Amino acid sequence: MSDLDKIKNWIATYPDFDILGQFMVDYTDQAAPGSGGIFPTGLVEIDRREDVLGNVTVTNQYNFAVYCVFAKSPEDDIGASFNADWVMGFQKWVQAQSIQGKVPKLGNTNDKETAKAQNGVLYEQPGEGTAMYAVQLSVQYKTFYEVI
Numbered sequence: 001m002s003d004l005d006k007i008k009n010w011i012a013t014y015p016d017f018d019i020l021g022q023f024m025v026d027y028t029d030q031a032a033p034g035s036g037g038i039f040p041t042g043l044v045e046i047d048r049r050e051d052v053l054g055n056v057t058v059t060n061q062y063n064f065a066v067y068c069v070f071a072k073s074p075e076d077d078i079g080a081s082f083n084a085d086w087v088m089g090f091q092k093w094v095q096a097q098s099i100q101g102k103v104p105k106l107g108n109t110n111d112k113e114t115a116k117a118q119n120g121v122l123y124e125q126p127g128e129g130t131a132m133y134a135v136q137l138s139v140q141y142k143t144f145y146e147v148i
Contacts, residue, residue, distance in 0.1 A: 001064065006137060010036055011066065014093050016086055018132050020068060031128045033071040038137075046140065054147040057109065064137040066090075067123065072131035080122075080131075087120035087133050094137065107141035113145035115139045 001009075004025065012023065020036040022029065028037035038063065047059040070083040094117035097103055103113040116138050123134035 003104075003106050004038075004040060006106065007062070007137075010097075010102075010104045011038065011119055011137075014090055016089060019070070019086065028067045028069055030124070030131065030132055031130060033069055033130055036066065036068040038066050040064055056145045056147075058143050058145070059140060060107075060143065061138050061140045062106075064139075066117070066135045066137050067132055068135075069130050069132050071129060072125065072128055074125075082117065083122075083131060083133060084120075087135060090121050090135060091117040093117075103139060105141075106139065107143045109142040109144050111142045113139060113141045 008023070008025065011017065017023075020034055022032065022035040024035075024037045026037065026039055029035040042063050044061045044063065045058060046061050049057050051057075068086070070079070072079045072083055072084070094115050098113075098115040102114045103115045106113055118136045118138075120133065120135045123132045125131045
């Protein structure tokens with residue numbers, strides 16, 4: 001299973017995920033409430049450490065944008081509050097999963113992976129009746145490379 005599949009499947013375990021009937025990679029239907037998507041935005045090498053034997057441990061970070069389209073009419077404070085609560089709940093869930101060591105294993109060390117979901121925001125309200133929200137998701141993990 002690819003790292004992207006692991007992350008996508010993990011997100012689907014969010015207790016309120018069922019509001020999203022469709023969750024795709026690199027696509028979100030802006031006109032369909034209850035759709036979402038994960039957009040990989042790259043891999044960043046955070047740190048590289050070499051031991052006396054030349055073995056290397058690398059700390060990497062995957063970055064993603066998670067988009068969700070929810071129902072929201074203009075000036076609908078109740079719908080807007082519901083949507084914002086979902087986004088904030090997702091961010092808290094990611095934090096709890098990270099603290100509890102429940103982030104999917106991506107590296108090959110005994111260190112646990114860490115995840116952060118930040119900057120949840122109303123991204124766009126493209127038309128009457130829908131709104132798209134975005135959350136920045138990052139996952140850090142370590143990989144050990146042994147010199148032969």
